[in-house]
Amino acid sequence: MFGSFLSFQMFDAITRGVIHSLLQSPPDIEALRVYLLLPECSVYKREEHYDAIVIPFSEAILRLSAEAGKVLSESLYTK
Numbered sequence: 001m002f003g004s005f006l007s008f009q010m011f012d013a014i015t016r017g018v019i020h021s022l023l024q025s026p027p028d029i030e031a032l033r034v035y036l037l038l039p040e041c042s043v044y045k046r047e048e049h050y051d052a053i054v055i056p057f058s059e060a061i062l063r064l065s066a067e068a069g070k071v072l073s074e075s076l077y078t079k
Contacts, residue, residue: 010042015053019056019060022057024063029071029075032071035072
């Protein structure tokens with residue numbers, strides 16, 4: 001019961017707030033961390049949330065400015 005309530009709360013927060021607050025040019029590198037953390041959330045990985053979370057998140061990544069995209073890409077591939 002608690003797990004499903006927590007999942008619902010996470011889903012609601014991500015779809016109502018986080019996804020829509022992702023900026024094309026985040027103000028600093030710390031703001032880019034959400035792009036690294038969001039795919040680690042359990043609700044992101046659930047197939048039934050694909051349309052509500054995965055697609056909008058992917059679109060937000062594609063909207064990133066060239067500079068922000070470069071920083072994010074470097075963060076992903078840094079050892």
